[in-house]
Amino acid sequence: MPTSHAMPPLGVRPRGRSLLTADWLLAHDGFSHVFHRNGELVIEGQRVLYAGPKFPGEVARRLDFGAALISPGLIDLDALSDLDTYTLVLDNQPGWSRGRTLPETYLRRGPYEMYAPEELAFQKRYAFATLLLNGITTALPIASLYYREWAETVEEFDAAADAAKDLGLRVFLGPAYRSGGTYVDGSGAFQMQFDEARGFQGLGDAIEFIRRRAGDGGGLVNGLLAPDRVETNTAALMRATMAAAENLDVPVRLHMAQGKLELQMMQRLHGRTAAEWLVGLGAFNHRLIAPHGTHATASDIGLYAEHGVTLAHSPLVSARMGSVLNSFAAIRARGVNIGMATDTAPPDMWMNMLMGLSACRIAEGRSDAAFSADFFEAATLGGARALHRPDLGRLSPGALADIAVFRLDDPHMTPTVDPITTLALGGNGKVTEAVFVDGRLSMYRGRVAGFDMAQARVRAQAQFDGLIAKYPDRSFSHPPVEQLFRPSFPLR
Structure with missing residues (x-):
């Protein structure tokens, strides 16, 4: 039969062999x-x-992307799956007084769900589509519990x-749970409330979900235990989580070493850092993926390396x-596996790589401290190591066909050398030309399989506007929205 040069339809895994070619291919040689x-x-x-170089066999179709890089798909270990509320406090500080920490008065009245179930379901679909637009093929979704x-x-x-399954994104999923939460009392002091029974109920729900849904979509859906933030979990819940992870053979993602408030709360509750506490519980091992690590001590980093914990690096958010x-x-030099994460919108991994590279060189005070390739490796092979999935993050025979194609014909990126x-x-995520996941075309030139992005953007904005209107309920002293979120310049 003649060879076709037509792009396969979105959402379809074509029959027969497909050959992709471009000016550049990033393959993996086993090392x-x-x-x-x-x-x-x-x-x-x-x-x-x-x-590799010219393929000697027959193919059903040839897809030539020209001035582009054919790359392994990117792996996002902390991928936002709701509408990013941090945008509200980027220039409205302090964030804790503007809904980032719930006030005691709100908790006394009774916290409530600020989105309807159908809104939460839509947000996952919308967020997954934006991940594909940015060349991310494997994601561990994260959403705010605020x-x-x-x-x-x-x-x-x-x-x-x-x-x-519908959009064609590989995910590691499990509903986040916790046994406690931070709040601010009437004097402005941070406190904790705990309800361990609710934490164990959440763990049970997550286990049931994983047993029922892991493996769906031919392997697109995988299990993940997500016990939220380290200070919001009790020792019993963390031990039970790690035991369940071993039984289910799934990773655990736990946010830790990410801020001063956490450090202070861990000292108040346990008299030690998060890493020290988890080691003492026997809950610090190779299954653990730990965003963000910016407040980890040198001793903590030694424990990460000793126990095989992966650090998920979100340099832009940090x-x-x-x-x-x-x-x-x-x-990295101490032997800690580092994967990359975006944890914000847009989920632009290239922007995070540049921020990470710049931050590393500033921290080290030298221009040769790290290179672009180091961060790209973290965004591919580092993520695959964290998930114990050698079939991801690389393009080599036998690996899963998770592929991103990035354009290099943008005038802002000319001339191209490497x-x-x-x-x-x-570059940025906007130069993503095509994404294949599990061998099917999931995104091509801004279009996602079975999803109208333009219509979805309008719906997402309307949902976010509705959330903003509720912020006085959940903000310290309950000021009106106009006082919570001021424009960058006076509005006339």
Whole structure:
């Protein structure tokens, strides 16, 4: 049969062999990523058949992307799956008084869900689509619990699993749970409230969800235990979580070492850092993925390395909060596996790589402390190591066909010498041309399979506007919205 040059339909895994070619191919030779000029990638079904110079066999179709890089899809270990509320406090500080920490008065009245179930389901679908637009093929979704009654629900995660299957995104899913939460009392002091029974109920719900949904979509849906933030969990819940993770063979994501408030609260509650506390519980091991690490001590980092814990690095979010990892290069040199994460909108991994590179060089005070390739490796192979999935994060025979194609024909990125350096320095997620996940075309030129992005953007904005109107309920002293969120310049 003749070879086709037509792009397959969105959402379809085409029959037969598909050959992808471009000016640059980033393959994996069994040891590291390697470039091929005008290389060829052949996929068949869900997997990569060949990655290298000219393919000698027959193919059903040839897809030539021209001035572009064919790359392994990016892995996001902390991918936002709701509408980013941090945008409200970027220039409205302090954030704790503007809904980032719930006031005692709100808790006494009774916290409530600020989004309807159908709104939460839509947000997962919308967020997953934006991940694909940015070349992310594997994601561990994260959402804020600030506007929740207590924790995430199985219902919304069933909707998330369905969205991942429909859109074609590989996900590691499990509803977040906790046994406590931070609040601010009438004097402005931070306090904790605990309800361990609710924490164990959340863990039970997550286990049930994973047993029922893991493996759906031919392997697109995978399990994850997500016990929110370290200070919001009791020792009993953390021990039970790690035991369940072993039984289910799934990763655990736990936010820790991410801010001064957490450090102070861990000292108040346990008299030690998060890492020290978890080691003492026997709950610090290779299954743990720990965002963000900017407030980890040198001793903590030693424990990360000793126990095989992965650090999920979100340099853009950390820098916006006034902190940096100290440092990416130093932590990596100590043997800690580092993966990348976006944790914000837009989920632009290239922007995070540039911020991470800049922050590392500033922290180290030298321009050769780290290089673009180090951060790209973290965004691919580092994420795959965190998930114990050698079939992800690389383009080599037998690997899953999770592929991102990034354009290099943007005038702002010309001339191109090394495509990774060029994309890190001058690119962003908007240059993502195409994304294949599990061998199917999930995104092409801004279009996502089965999803109207323009219509969805309007719906997302309307939902966010509705949330903003409720912020006085959940903010300290309950001022009106106009006082909570002021425009950058006076509005006339």
